[in-house]
Amino acid sequence: MAKLKLGLIEDDKPVKLTIELPAPVHRDLLAYTAALAEESGQAHEPHKLVAPMLARFMAADRGFAKARKTARLRV
Numbered sequence: 809m810a811k812l813k814l815g816l817i818e819d820d821k822p823v824k825l826t827i828e829l830p831a832p833v834h835r836d837l838l839a840y841t842a843a844l845a846e847e848s849g850q851a852h853e854p855h856k857l858v859a860p861m862l863a864r865f866m867a868a869d870r871g872f873a874k875a876r877k878t879a880r881l882r883v
Contacts, residue, residue: 814844814860817852
C-alpha cells in the first residue's frame with residue numbers, strides 16, 4: 809500500500825463547523841479512513857480527518873502561502 813499523506817491525528821480543542829459533503833466525497837472520506845486505520849493501526853472517525861486534510865491542503869498551496877506572507881490574508 810502507498811504511504812498516505814496524513815500521519816498521526818492530533819487531539820486539539822476543536823471549533824465546530826457544520827458542512828455538507830457531496831456523496832462521492834463522503835464515500836472517499838470513509839475509504840480514506842479505512843486505509844489510514846489499516847496503515848497506522850489507529851481507528852478514527854471520518855470527521856476527525858477533515859481538519860488535518862484541510863491543513864495539509866492549505867500548507868501545500870503555494871498561492872495561499874504567498875498571500876499569507878504578504879499579509880493579504882491575515883485572520
